[in-house]
Amino acid sequence: MNTLGTSFKITTFGESHGNCIGVVIDGCPAGLRINVDHIQKELDRRRPGQSSVTTSRSETDTLEILSGIFHGYTTGSPICMIIPNKSTDSSFYEENWMYPRPGHADFTAYYKYGGFNDNRGGGMFSGRITASFVIAGAIAKQLLSESLNIKILAYTSSIGGISISPTNLTEIIGEVDQNIVRCPDPVKAKEMINAIEKAKQEGDSLGGAIDCVAINTPIGLGEPLFDTLEGDLAKAIFSIPAVKAIEFGAGTKFSQMKGSEANDQYLVANGIIKTSSNNSGGILGGISNGMPIIIKTTLKPTPSIRKHQNTINIVNKNEKDLSTQGRHDPCIVPRAVPVIEAVVAIVLADHAIKAGFIKHVLEKLE
Numbered sequence: 001m002n003t004l005g006t007s008f009k010i011t012t013f014g015e016s017h018g019n020c021i022g023v024v025i026d027g028c029p030a031g032l033r034i035n036v037d038h039i040q041k042e043l044d045r046r047r048p049g050q051s052s053v054t055t056s057r058s059e060t061d062t063l064e065i066l067s068g069i070f071h072g073y074t075t076g077s078p079i080c081m082i083i084p085n086k087s088t089d090s091s092f093y094e095e096n097w098m099y100p101r102p103g104h105a106d107f108t109a110y111y112k113y114g115g116f117n118d119n120r121g122g123g124m125f126s127g128r129i130t131a132s133f134v135i136a137g138a139i140a141k142q143l144l145s146e147s148l149n150i151k152i153l154a155y156t157s158s159i160g161g162i163s164i165s166p167t168n169l170t171e172i173i174g175e176v177d178q179n180i181v182r183c184p185d186p187v188k189a190k191e192m193i194n195a196i197e198k199a200k201q202e203g204d205s206l207g208g209a210i211d212c213v214a215i216n217t218p219i220g221l222g223e224p225l226f227d228t229l230e231g232d233l234a235k236a237i238f239s240i241p242a243v244k245a246i247e248f249g250a251g252t253k254f255s256q257m258k259g260s261e262a263n264d265q266y267l268v269a270n271g272i273i274k275t276s277s278n279n280s281g282g283i284l285g286g287i288s289n290g291m292p293i294i295i296k297t298t299l300k301p302t303p304s305i306r307k308h309q310n311t312i313n314i315v316n317k318n319e320k321d322l323s324t325q326g327r328h329d330p331c332i333v334p335r336a337v338p339v340i341e342a343v344v345a346i347v348l349a350d351h352a353i354k355a356g357f358i359k360h361v362l363e364k365l366e
C-alpha cells in the first residue's frame with residue numbers, strides 16, 4: 001500500500017511515465033515556516049540527468065504546491081505537492097512489455113496485477129517514485145530541524161567494492177555534494193566514478209552502500225513492541241527500490257564480536273549520559289537512546305543493463321535474449337543518497353510527533 005506513518009502520514013502517488021509524481025502529507029503540525037527553495041534543492045540533488053554517472057533522462061523536477069501551505073506556513077491541513085513528468089520515452093516498454101527485465105519488478109508486477117499495471121519506465125516500481133519521498137522528507141527535515149535541531153546526513157560509503165570507513169559527521173558536513181558520487185573521500189570518489197564509467201561502457205551497472213547519520217534525536221523515539229524505531233526505519237527504507245540490506249550501528253559485525261566489545265559503556269559528559277562507543281547505532285530496545293542513529297543501506301546494481309541476458313516471453317514462455325535500451329542509472333547509489341535522508345526524516349518526524357516531542361501547532365499567530 002502507499003501510505004506510511006500514523007502521526008506524520010505520507011501517501012504517495014504517480015508512475016514513471018504518467019502525468020506526475022506526488023505526495024499528500026497528513027498530520028504535519030501547523031505553523032511550520034516552509035522554505036520552498038530548500039525543498040527544490042533537495043529535489044535537485046535527486047533529479048535525473050545531473051551527471052555522467054546518472055541516467056540521461058532530463059527532468060527539471062519543478063515543485064508545485066497544491067495545498068496545505070498559506071503565507072509560507074503549514075496550515076495543519078493536508079499538504080499536497082507534485083512534480084510533473086515531462087521527459088518520457090516509452091517506446092522500449094511498448095515494444096517489450098512481454099519480456100520482463102531480469103532483476104526488475106516487471107515479472108512480479110505482471111503476475112500481481114494481471115498485466116494491468118503501468119509498466120512504462122517501471123511504472124510505480126521506478127526509482128522516479130522516490131521524488132515523492134524527497135519532497136515529503138524535505139518538509140520532515142524542516143520540522144525536525146526547527147523543533148528539535150535534529151540533522152540528518154547520508155553519504156556514499158561504497159560503490160562496486162570501493163569503500164570508505166565510517167566517518168564522523170562533523171568532518172563530512174559540506175563534503176558530500178562536492179563530487180558526483182556523493183562520497184566524502186575525494187580520492188575514493190574518483191575511483192568510484194571511474195568504476196561506474198567502466199561498467200557503463202561495458203553495458204553493465206554497479207551496486208553499493210549509503211551510510212546515514214541522524215544527530216540530536218531525543219531519548220524515547222520508538223513504540224515497542226511492533227513499532228520499534230528500527231522496525232519502522234527499516235520498513236520505510238525498504239520501500240526505496242533496489243534496497244536489499246539495512247544495518248544499524250555495528251550491524252552484521254556483531255556476529256564476530258564478544259559482549260564486552262559489543263556493549264556500549266555509559267559515561268557522563270557535560271552532565272549528559274552518553275556511551276563511549278555507538279555499536280547499537282543509537283537504538284536500544286527499539287527506542288532511541290540519544291546517541292547518533294547510524295544506518296547502513298545496501299543497494300543492488302541497476303537491473304536495466306545493455307548487456308544481453310536471458311528472459312522469457314511472459315505470454316508464450318519462449319526464451320529470449322534481452323538487452324535493455326532506454327535511459328538508466330549505471331549506479332543507483334549517488335541519486336539514492338538524498339532519498340535515504342528523506343525517508344529517515346519522515347520516520348523520525350512521525351515518531352517525534354507520536355512520542356509528544358513535537359506539538360500540533362508550532363507557532364501561534366498573535
Ligand SMILES: Cc1cc2nc3c(=O)[nH]c(=O)nc-3n(C[C@H](O)[C@H](O)[C@H](O)COP(=O)(O)O)c2cc1C
Pocket residue numbers: 055103104105122125126127128130240241242243300302303304327328329332335336339
Ligand atoms: C533513485 C533510483 C533510481 C533508479 N534507477 C533505475 C534505473 O534507471 N533503471 C532500473 O532498472 N532500475 C532503477 N532503479 C531500481 C529499480 O526501480 C528496482 O530495482 C526495481 O523496482 C526492482 O525492485 P527491487 O530491486 O527493490 O527488488 C532505481 C532506484 C532508485 C532508488
